[in-house]
Amino acid sequence: MSTGQLRADWLLASPGQSPEQQGARLAWQDGRLVELAAAAPDGRGLIVLPGLCNAHDHARAVRASALGAFDRPLESWLMYLGVIPGVDAYLTAASSLARSALRGAGRVMVHYTRIQGLLPLVEEAGQVARAARDVGVQVGFAVAMRDRQNIAYADDAAVLASLPPGLRAQLEPRFAKAPASPAMQLALVDEIAAACHGPGFNVQYGPTGVQWCSDALLRAIARASADTGQQVHMHLLETRYQREWADREFPQGIVAYLRDIGLLSPRLTLAHCTWARPEELALIAESGARIAVNTGSNLGIRSGIAPVAQMLAAGCRVAMGLDGLALDEDDDALRELRLLHHLHKGWGYETAMSHAQAWRVASEQGRHAISGIETEATLAPGARADLLVLDGRALMDDRLFEDVPVLDFVLARATAGHIHQVAVEGRTLVHQGRVLGVDYPALMRELMSSLRAALPGDEVWRAAVRALNGELAKHHTHCC
Numbered sequence: 001m002s003t004g005q006l007r008a009d010w011l012l013a014s015p016g017q018s019p020e021q022q023g024a025r026l027a028w029q030d031g032r033l034v035e036l037a038a039a040a041p042d043g044r045g046l047i048v049l050p051g052l053c054n055a056h057d058h059a060r061a062v063r064a065s066a067l068g069a070f071d072r073p074l075e076s077w078l079m080y081l082g083v084i085p086g087v088d089a090y091l092t093a094a095s096s097l098a099r100s101a102l103r104g105a106g107r108v109m110v111h112y113t114r115i116q117g118l119l120p121l122v123e124e125a126g127q128v129a130r131a132a133r134d135v136g137v138q139v140g141f142a143v144a145m146r147d148r149q150n151i152a153y154a155d156d157a158a159v160l161a162s163l164p165p166g167l168r169a170q171l172e173p174r175f176a177k178a179p180a181s182p183a184m185q186l187a188l189v190d191e192i193a194a195a196c197h198g199p200g201f202n203v204q205y206g207p208t209g210v211q212w213c214s215d216a217l218l219r220a221i222a223r224a225s226a227d228t229g230q231q232v233h234m235h236l237l238e239t240r241y242q243r244e245w246a247d248r249e250f251p252q253g254i255v256a257y258l259r260d261i262g263l264l265s266p267r268l269t270l271a272h273c274t275w276a277r278p279e280e281l282a283l284i285a286e287s288g289a290r291i292a293v294n295t296g297s298n299l300g301i302r303s304g305i306a307p308v309a310q311m312l313a314a315g316c317r318v319a320m321g322l323d324g325l326a327l328d329e330d331d332d333a334l335r336e337l338r339l340l341h342h343l344h345k346g347w348g349y350e351t352a353m354s355h356a357q358a359w360r361v362a363s364e365q366g367r368h369a370i371s372g373i374e375t376e377a378t379l380a381p382g383a384r385a386d387l388l389v390l391d392g393r394a395l396m397d398d399r400l401f402e403d404v405p406v407l408d409f410v411l412a413r414a415t416a417g418h419i420h421q422v423a424v425e426g427r428t429l430v431h432q433g434r435v436l437g438v439d440y441p442a443l444m445r446e447l448m449s450s451l452r453a454a455l456p457g458d459e460v461w462r463a464a465v466r467a468l469n470g471e472l473a474k475h476h477t478h479c480c
Helices: 074-083 089-102 121-135 156-161 165-175 182-196 215-228 240-249 254-260 278-287 295-300 308-314 333-344 355-371 406-413 440-454 460-477
Strands: 004-011 021-029 032-038 046-050 052-057 105-112 138-145 201-207 232-236 268-272 290-293 317-320 387-391 419-424 427-431
Touching: 004 387, 046 355, 046 406, 052 089, 052 268, 052 290, 052 317, 052 333, 052 355, 074 460, 089 105, 089 121, 089 419, 089 427, 089 440, 105 121, 105 232, 105 355, 105 419, 121 138, 121 182, 121 201, 138 182, 138 232, 138 355, 156 165, 165 460, 182 201, 182 215, 201 215, 232 254, 254 278, 278 308, 290 308, 290 355, 295 333, 308 317, 308 333, 317 333, 317 355, 333 355, 333 406, 355 406
Parallel strands: 004 046, 052 105, 105 138, 138 201, 201 232, 232 268, 268 290, 290 317
Antiparallel strands: 004 021, 021 032, 046 387, 387 419, 419 427
């Protein structure tokens, strides 16, 4: 239901930027706010803020530590994603998106890199779209596109030739299939968009990363995006090994290369940029492209700490992603915001990221990356009714002084456990700890039952992945 009203004890219409209002009445109709009026607090202690976004994720079936991937670098970590079989696409997407909503994010970017494979991809994408509708989250859906370097940042044949014969024999069948041509990949995205694109489900081109995409594929995506206006979502410079590869392959600079082929534009969102340099950030800022930083993920898989303060100083449009790897693997958007703020706010008396900037990173910029929305994420008449409502009595149970800003409490200690309500364009997704559109606990039970039943009876592939971990370490550290 996209029409409703709410009384709040505190309204933070533009957190950190405009004054906090004690006592407010909000009303919305057809997904848009129509009234924000002063009103006496009703004593429930509710705090209303603009909704949060998760600007980079993958809607995976389970969390990484369950796969044995805890504390692995990305280059090894990726291989662990293949140790579980494909299962029902709707179950996977609905459980992941419901968890995102329950933990505070009403808009989620899904870079669909882990195909379940039980249906043709167009039909599978339709199941993800149905899951998004049922949960109520607004989704950006980037169709994964790649055509090279499946094992390491080198030709597959060369990497396979360097492996012990037994391990090589196990890996070769997995990577024997020739990739689809750029034209075929673009046609598939067009087919998915024709079937699924619409309000609440924004289909995008999803090149997985420069290291995984040929020049021909990237140029084709750049042309198609320019012709259609369709957005693009891509990883860039996530790890030090990607940085080293980029410096070898693109002496003129990898971001300059993206600019020269026409891919660097306001339609592009770049996930991570953990190892981006100042001159590259300047190019990104000038282009109007966005960066989705993933702080907890970068720490968890040993990728590094992104230069977020430098990004903001350069004028980059920065959004917050969770990447399915928030610090506690719990998809808690509020805790991720706190981690992001603490790491990048500055040291001592310097301020590199203000409270207002932190909230815009977590709320405003993600709206464009996910849904193509350019307007500010403030609560005002005419604005989208994207709301995060917190239980202020629980959050501020030790409040002593009325002049301490409510936002201080939110940034210092709020978690998903304090969420009273999440609404997107007026539709309530979460209320008092429960996802309204689906039965999240039942989904998780069914998903885990399906996964356990589908597990292979042998440990051959898991053993191969563990052995490959050591070989990849040698490859990337140039150690024999």
